[in-house]
Amino acid sequence: MKIFYFTGTGNSLAVAKSFGGELYSIPKVLKSNELNFEDEKIGIVFPVYGFAAPKIVQEFIEKATLKSPYIFTILTYGNKTGGSIKWFVDFAKKNNINVQYADSLLMIDNYLPVFDIEKQKLKPNNINENLNRLVNDVSENKQYVNSGTYLDSIATNSIQGLIKIFPNFNSVKNFSVQNNCNGCGTCAKVCSRDNIAINKDAGKSKLIYGDNCEFCLACINLCPQKAIKLKRERNPNARFINENVTLKEIIEANN
Numbered sequence: 001m002k003i004f005y006f007t008g009t010g011n012s013l014a015v016a017k018s019f020g021g022e023l024y025s026i027p028k029v030l031k032s033n034e035l036n037f038e039d040e041k042i043g044i045v046f047p048v049y050g051f052a053a054p055k056i057v058q059e060f061i062e063k064a065t066l067k068s069p070y071i072f073t074i075l076t077y078g079n080k081t082g083g084s085i086k087w088f089v090d091f092a093k094k095n096n097i098n099v100q101y102a103d104s105l106l107m108i109d110n111y112l113p114v115f116d117i118e119k120q121k122l123k124p125n126n127i128n129e130n131l132n133r134l135v136n137d138v139s140e141n142k143q144y145v146n147s148g149t150y151l152d153s154i155a156t157n158s159i160q161g162l163i164k165i166f167p168n169f170n171s172v173k174n175f176s177v178q179n180n181c182n183g184c185g186t187c188a189k190v191c192s193r194d195n196i197a198i199n200k201d202a203g204k205s206k207l208i209y210g211d212n213c214e215f216c217l218a219c220i221n222l223c224p225q226k227a228i229k230l231k232r233e234r235n236p237n238a239r240f241i242n243e244n245v246t247l248k249e250i251i252e253a254n255n
């Protein structure tokens with residue numbers, strides 16, 4: 001079994017690891033020239049972004065050829081999935097990828113503009129119990145797509161429409177680097193888009209962001225100095241990494 005995953009702060013990697021297959025990082029696959037894969041079972045695990053899929057996952061689906069009699073997908077999320085599951089299954093189908101099983105898993109919400117990670121850690125979520133059910137379903141080759149309602153699909157279309165109208169809503173323009181940045185480069189290493197450069201010329205480290213940001217918030221959440229802030233965020237001191245994943249694993253996944 002091959003499992004393709006994308007992660008910013010470890011939730012989706014933790015889930016991908018639980019299925020026990022051969023892991024493939026989507027950012028790394030996209031940087032390689034090998035985009036044809038075949039197996040008796042293939043999984044795709046990623047976080048919900050704006051009631052849909054991250055751009056990098058969409059790019060993977062558009063470019064990759066996946067051949068398997070059983071393709072499953074698990075979307076990790078922190079609050080509401082909207083119509084993301086159906087949206088993704090339809091998007092995959094348009095790209096000749098037929099998904100047999102698709103469901104979601106409620107985890108910590110890492111969207112810092114809206115959620116305080118400290119409060120997120122206190123919410124009941126039954127992650128292990130729900131994850132065991134998903135793993136069991138997939139081991140039995142269960143056929144199921146958690147399609148949601150018509151209103152969920154409208155929610156996805158509305159949010160995706162707004163994202164197109166306001167492309168700067170989730171952009172690096174909202175980031176501000178504080179003086180305690182010591183130029184360690186962790187932010188650049190966890191960036192799946194190679195979108196961060198460190199300029200040490202000025203005697204003082206300076207981060208230079210490009211314009212290809214996924215807004216996964218890994219650079220902000222994983223900065224050892226907590227030196228990168230959002231201009232508007234719920235709790236500037238609360239940061240997140242999934243407890244079953246190490247910083248080294250996220251660097252290896254995204255670098």
Ligand SMILES: Cc1cc2nc3c(=O)[nH]c(=O)nc-3n(C[C@H](O)[C@H](O)[C@H](O)COP(=O)(O)O)c2cc1C
Pocket residue numbers: 006007008009010011012013046047048049050051052076077078079080081107108109110111170215216217242
């Ligand atoms: C840009 C962005 C958009 C998000 N949109 C949603 C959303 O629409 N619904 C939701 O429930 N969670 C949303 N989240 C939360 C993530 O889906 C959730 O925390 C996920 O488990 C993070 O996975 P990761 O740790 O693998 O990056 C969003 C997070 C980010 C960074």
